[in-house]
Amino acid sequence: MTRTTSSARRAFRWPQPLAGNKPRIxxxxxxxxxxxxxxxxxxxxxxxxxxxxxxxxxxxxxxxxxxxxxxxxxxxxxxxxxxxxxxxxxxxxxxxxxxxxxxxxxxxxxxxxxxxxxxxxxxxxxxxxxxxxxxxxxxxxxxxxxxxxxxxxxxxxxxxxxxxxxxxxxxxxxxxxxxxxxxxxxxxxxxxxxxxxxxxxxxxxxxxxxxxxxxxxxxxxxxxxxxxxxxxxxxxxxxxxxxxxxxxxxxxxxxxxxxxxxxxxxxxxxxxxxxxxxxxxxxxxxxxxxxxxxxxxxxxxxxxxxxxxxxxxxxxxxxxxxxxxxxxxxxxxxxxxxxxxxxxxxxxxxxxxxxxxxxxxxxxxxxxxxxxxxxxxxxxxxxxxxxxxxxxxxxxxxxxxxxxxxxxxxSRVAQAKVAVVFDYESQWATEHTATPTQQVRHWTEPLDWFRALLDVGVTSDVVPVRGDWDRYDVVVLPSVYLLSEADSERLRAFVNGGGRAIVTYATGISDERDHIWLGGFPGSIRDVVGVRVEEFAPLGDDFPGTPNEVRLSNGTVAHDWVDVITSVGDDARVLASYEDDPWTGLDGAPAIVANEFGKGRTAYVGCRLGRDGLAKSLPAVLDALGVAGADGNGFGSDGNDFGSGNGSVVNDGDAKVLRVVREGADDRRFTFLFNRTRAKAGVPLDGELVIASKATVVGDGDSAEIEPNGFVVVRSLPTD
CATH class of the missing domain: 3.20.20.80 (Glycosidases)
Known part of the structure; x- marks a missing residue:
């Protein structure tokens, strides 16, 4: 019954249709x-x-x-x-x-x-x-x-x-x-x-x-x-x-x-x-x-x-x-x-x-x-x-x-360019009743990042911590509380080799035994993210007069958890800082920090901003990483044009639509477009319409208007 992370995976086998029937969904x-x-x-x-x-x-x-x-x-x-x-x-x-x-x-x-x-x-x-x-x-x-x-x-x-x-x-x-x-x-x-x-x-x-x-x-x-x-x-x-x-x-x-x-x-x-x-x-x-x-x-x-x-x-x-x-x-x-x-x-x-x-x-x-x-x-x-x-x-x-x-x-879901990491054991560890704040658990942060990325036109893949997150262009480690030495080295090698990483508060606090990494947080990857956190400043309103939010210079608001970042690396730059009363010790302190490490770059988000705050912060964060946001414009001297890549990542700059692509071995693509809003959403139809639910084709058939709770599926075939 010993838990291991290297046990052989069973070979994939899929149920076959009844005799005489062709394969169906x-x-x-x-x-x-x-x-x-x-x-x-x-x-x-x-x-x-x-x-x-x-x-x-x-x-x-x-x-x-x-x-x-x-x-x-x-x-x-x-x-x-x-x-x-x-x-x-x-x-x-x-x-x-x-x-x-x-x-x-x-x-x-x-x-x-x-x-x-x-x-x-x-x-x-x-x-x-x-x-x-x-x-x-x-x-x-x-x-x-x-x-x-x-x-x-x-x-x-x-x-x-x-x-x-x-x-x-x-x-x-x-x-x-x-x-x-x-x-x-x-x-x-x-x-x-x-x-x-x-x-x-x-x-x-x-x-x-x-x-x-x-x-x-x-x-x-x-x-x-x-x-x-x-x-x-x-x-x-x-x-x-x-x-x-x-x-x-x-x-x-x-x-x-x-x-x-x-x-x-x-x-x-x-x-x-x-x-x-x-x-x-x-x-x-x-x-x-x-x-x-x-x-x-x-x-x-x-x-x-x-x-x-x-x-x-x-x-x-x-x-x-x-x-x-x-x-x-x-x-x-x-x-x-x-x-x-x-x-x-x-x-x-x-x-x-x-x-x-x-x-x-x-x-x-x-x-x-x-x-x-x-x-x-x-x-x-x-x-x-x-x-x-x-x-x-x-x-x-x-x-x-x-x-x-x-x-x-x-067909298979096309790999996105961004991976948001989720870790079951980090969730279990953050469920303990003696933590900096009982208002923070691991599971909420990956969901907030997934949704915030959608809000700037990016569909990410959610990848388990044991998965291949280091094969993506950009990886987000959101409150991954337990970070083993092996995963710390994975991240270090990924960024050093040219990868882009976003790391948040409450990441890398402990190793896999829940033993705290020493020397300041995030203990095992401080050099990678270019920050040193000395202590945490939890926020709440359970006692009269306690602070329950802190404003940032980029117009967002932190709540629940704030890292007290006391120093940044020589190759780091502050993207946003706190604006607080001078006696709190937070006013002017770094909140979001970008860093260069080896051939790659990182961004550290040292507080809980929630979905809306993350979405507002993402353009500057993506810019600092040398990748593009929803507008598809490339950034950085490496010429990495983040926005013009895999269609499963960027929603044509349209945060109103969830866009997912499945790709077949014969290069055919199925693009699924779902309306995320409570109003009608217009979408271009780049291919042959296969299914429309609560949607209407308009014009010459090259676009559609999707109602709330509606979607369309479009197929594009390989060209000779």
Whole structure:
């Protein structure tokens, strides 16, 4: 279970179409026929064919119906529906069905139930009430996997294994004795000796030094208002991700041993704010990446979706990936469950396709009449087929077939020129309760940078810290709190060789053990960015009279976090400084600093400016880096014309439009243009129009007017 960052990545394998069918963009969703009488099944298939559905995920929560008693198997109903689906040309992504154990299992073995940090048991009544380190639960789950694999190994209608479901959504942390023993073994494998654990966790502080691995316990309840050892807590989060991944791998391997030619996946939960698992690490363990994504209501809806889809594309290393779940309209699990506006069902799915998804799935096919998710929207709503939701579902199916016919399959998202780095472990570290300010977490800064770049006409790629960010022209390291020596050297080599880097406050504070880099911040890369930070000046309004903002000379405003930069390098120049009361010690101090290092350049943003402040600061920052902004004009003596490069980067200088390009091996290009605003947006059509949703072609067909929630897709073919 030892965490490594160099484990071999599984070879990419994509589910193949049913015999006699040509490859299409996979389209469908979770299907739960066991929730309905069989006389509904034929109507389901009729509606699926009408909507151009070609796959369903089946059996995800069906353990109790597949194994109603221990060792008693009931595959008859599952066989019948798979046969009906397959004969209708609808493939099956078959689940291992292990996501939630049946009542007979937990009644006989309550010791498989996970415990919270106070020692309270998570009792049955919902889902995912099992502990991943339970050997008893693993035995039962693997018996189910082997039974499923043996029964369906020759079924021609099953094209992929859907292993588990959203691992860690509810059972991410378990504090049981099973977990304790597994955590001790994880630490033994990772560190070798107890002294190495003590060193990693800094246990000389508060008399926490241990003399034996048996003294390691999970970070259980330590009293309200107290502070858990940061190194221990960070490692427990790593362990928890690894423990669930080890359980997934055991299921995966049990299925693969019997069905070696069947591709396997499990559905991640990649979004801007969700860091339950280290999904980039998990990306090595699947044959193809799958993701569940649910929209963020309000003004961030489109941008957050594009950000999350780009991060998923980065986790997939630009191989095709599967949008396993999204929603046709409202979800059921927020305090207020907002509906989608007209056009958003189709538009939202197409954003994921633009960002590399060759499959679109929803939760779920038919909306439930009973149970906890009865108010969750579905492809066939409670209102039935005579509904706007189902009409949109049919329209999306037709559009996806049009894209397949036009040759989208086989294309990949064109690499941008800018990479925004995201790091799961930095997010985990910044979640600790003893930090300079509880108002700052890692995840918000990459999203702000992604959106600010869009606001100046630049579409960036979101790249995991383990990804190839040093192959881009410009890299942004936004509040990457943990910066290992190896990643510090990567950045140093990248910039020294001519790369451009933007580094922000709260980057490079600690190494991978959460040990602070000494000598001033950012400790391991001070020479690269040309600044030295002596301390932080958090901002807030929780006490009367405390400062909650500081103005900058470029007209922006800092909030939450300000670096006290006390010196800059000889080759650095200040792009913006603070304008504050003279007695604070910040007035006139550097806020944004550009530096030359080797053949490259950097810019350091020493405060939290938010999306708007970043967008206002970016023109000067890009100029200082020797690259161009939205106007496409080149800067710098190296002649690097940032604006005229890959079409996936610069939106023709139009911040009103999200522009993404997918490129095929035959040089054909598909350009996706999405309206980011609440007003109509005009766009040029450089090629053949393939799809238009809430958009109108104008003039001689060389431009279009896109309404809010609308988009167009244009294809350009190679010229002889």
């Amino acid at each position: 996979w389209y469908g969703g979770d299907y739960n026929p066991d929730q309905w009488p069989e006389d509904v099944w034929d109507d389901d298939i009729r509606l699926m064919k009408q909507a151009h559905v070609n796959f369903v995920s089946l059996g995800i929560f069906s353990w109790a119906n597949i194994e109603p008693e221990e060792g008693v198997w009931n595959f008859d109903w599952l066989d019948r529906i798979i046969d009906k689906l397959g004969k209708a040309g609808i493939a099956v992504d078959l689940a291992s069905a292990t996501a939630s154990p049946p009542p007979w299992l937990t009644s006989a073995h309550p010791e498989v139930l996970w415990k919270d940090y106070r020692g309270d048991t998570c009792w049955p009544g919902a889902r995912q009430h099992w502990r991943p380190t339970s050997p008893i639960f693993r035995d039962y789950a693997l018996k189910l996997c082997r039974a499923m694999a043996e029964h369906y190994k020759d079924n021609p209608y099953v094209v992929a294994w859907h292993v588990g479901n959203e691992y860690g959504c509810h059972n991410r942390f378990d504090y049981s004795d099973d977990a304790m023993r597994a955590f001790q073994e994880w630490c033994r494998e990772r560190y070798g000796t107890i002294d190495a654990v003590n060193d990693a966790w800094g246990t000389d502080f508060w008399s926490q030094r241990m003399t034996d691995f048996s003294q390691i316990i999970p970070p259980r309840f330590i009293g309200d208002g107290n502070f858990m050892n940061p190194g221990k807590l960070l490692d427990f989060k790593r362990f928890s991700s690894d423990a669930l991944k080890a359980f997934y791998e055991a299921e995966r391997d049990a299925l693969a041993e019997i069905t070696p030619d069947m591709p396997l996946t499990t559905n991640f939960m990649v979004s801007a704010s969700n860091s339950v698992m280290d999904y980039d690490d998990w990306g090595d363990a699947v044959d193809f990446v799958s993701n569940d994504h649910y929209f963020t209501p309000g003004e961030a809806h489109l941008d957050e979706m594009a950000y999350a889809a780009s991060l998923t594309d980065g986790i997939a290393r630009k191989n095709p990936w599967w949008l396993m779940e999204n929603s046709t309209s409202a979800v059921n699990w927020r305090p207020i469950n907002y509906r989608k506006e007209p056009g958003q069902t189709v538009r939202d799915a197409m954003v994921h396709v633009a960002m590399g998804a060759d499959a679109v799935g929803f939760f779920q096919w038919r909306q439930s009449r009973a149970g906890a998710e009865k108010f969750h929207s579905s492809m066939v709503p409670l209102a039935g087929e005579d509904s706007q939701v189902y009409r949109d579902v049919c329209a999306l199916g037709r559009d996806l077939d049009k894209l397949a016919d036009a040759g989208l399959l086989g």
